[in-house]
Amino acid sequence: MTGPVPQAALGSTKDSASTITVRDAVVDLMRRFGMTSVFANPGSTELPMFRDFPSDFRYVLGLQEASVVGMADGYAQATRNASFVNLHSAAGVGNAMGNIFTAHKNRTPMVITAGQQARSILPFDPFLSSAQATELPKPYVKWSIEPARAQDVPLAIARAYYIAMMPPCGPVLVSVPVDDWDQPAELVPERVVSTELRPQPAVLAQIAAALEASERPAIVVGAAVDRDNAWNEVVSLAEAHNARVWAAPMSGRCSFPEDHRLFAGFLPAMRERIVELLGDHDLILAVGAPAFAYHVEGAGPHIPAGATLCQLTEDPDTAAWAPVGISALGSIRLGVLDLLTHSPQKARPLPPARRAAPIAEPSPLMSVAYALQTLAEVKRADDIVVEEAPSARPVMQAYLPMTRSETFYTMDSGGLGYGMPASVGVAMGKPGSRVICLIGDGSSMYSIQALWSAAQNKLPITFVILNNRRYAALQDFAPVFGFSASDVVQGTELPDIDFQSLAKGMGCSASRVSDPGELRDVLERALTGDAPTVVEVVVA
Structure with a gap:
């Protein structure tokens, strides 16, 4: 979900001499951004958005708002582009919050629009309004806004899309009053925005040197490897160094072939067990993963005694709370490509192979x-x-x-x-x-x-x-x-x-x-x- 954001040429269904509405400008944006599938559960304050629904768009109905956001999450991950979600005001967003939280943790790009009551009656606390629409989804959206004017809605949605797509990706929310859609507006100018950031070469050089100096390196892969399309590059890095590869705790994607000779298994979300399983390694390189995700309280060191911890992550927050070591911030794929330019100068023996699970036999009560x-x-x-x-x-x-x-x-x-x-x-x-x-x-x-x-x-x-x-x-x-x-x-x-x-x-x-x-x-x-x-x- 990285790289320059593609856009087609500007095009509106309206004649240039006709009045362009907020709806026209938003539809034009959605078409250019490739967000022509709308995942939604309708409410009264969303209905004007869908009048004259474009024939090249698809409305994907979910029967409850959590299902709507879950569908949009899967779709965005599968297409590597932000999905478009439309929810009702406070009640609809509230129903969806569990899966908005999951989208936040999944780093899924998602533009959520939420219907709001008409501007003219907002001072009177109307039925089905959202009193604090921008605060409701926090802290699990990257950005939220209720534009000051109807004319600002298209620009707000454009900004929301770019923010959603910038690493670490995530959901954003734009609250749109019901009477905004028919107001006059202007088309948003076309832009190209790069979202792929290269890690600092000097920090990568330190990681490459540590990797080269190690005798028994381990790579811990997380969901961002697959999200950033770095699967093949990570396989090449592991093979170049004969490094054992572990899956990070609680990872939402598979980021290394689990039948590969170098795959060692899955780390649990327990500090002591992680240290125990990584005890044979003198260097641990976490790629696209926190170092480390814990589920229960633990004690003691975070890595084995004498080991060095390095990290490559797209998320500055994850880099900030890593307990020890060196952290490089930026694109996983570009960072691994840069590490691959540092050719290893020594050959390491293959590490021990992962033990195969015993054959499961049938039993009267199926296992x-x-x-x-x-x-x-x-x-x-x-x-x-x-x-x-x-x-x-x-x-x-x-x-x-x-x-x-x-x-x-x-x-x-x-x-x-x-x-x-x-x-x-x-x-x-x-x-x-x-x-x-x-x-x-x-x-x-x-x-x-x-x-x-x-x-x-x-x-x-x-x-x-x-x-x-x-x-x-x-x-x-x-x-x-x-x-x-x-x-x-x-x-x-x-x-x-x-x-x-x-x-x-x-x-x-x-x-x-x-x-x-x-x-x-x-x-x-x-x-x-x-x-x-x-x-x-x-x-x-």
């Missing part, structure tokens, strides 16, 4: 490992997996390897309600690709409305719901907070959800499988269909 092992056997390498199954993620990392760029998406935030709608957005952004939404039974209920959008758009998505009838992640995490194995964790049991009925009610075909002997055939049929289908897999 998650067997379910995901079977899915790995039947899916194609270029199928795209959108995941939201927190309790199954460690098993997925062992039994369902991701081996290609742009084939894995999940939430960097840890917030639920992203996976189902994001799979819809990814499928729309990558037409012709098969998308697999791998999701837990608890997670699926946060944005189940996305099934309707998938069905209405006839998208080739296979929703695989791992049904263990509980919030397993919470039960598994409870011992960290003093629960014993026999303690009841309140509010974590989820019996009696009929996923087949829910799916069929939303317009999707559905099946339920609990017999391991039937799983392969069910998945093969689902993965060859041309319409969305739900496969509920009953697991232990």
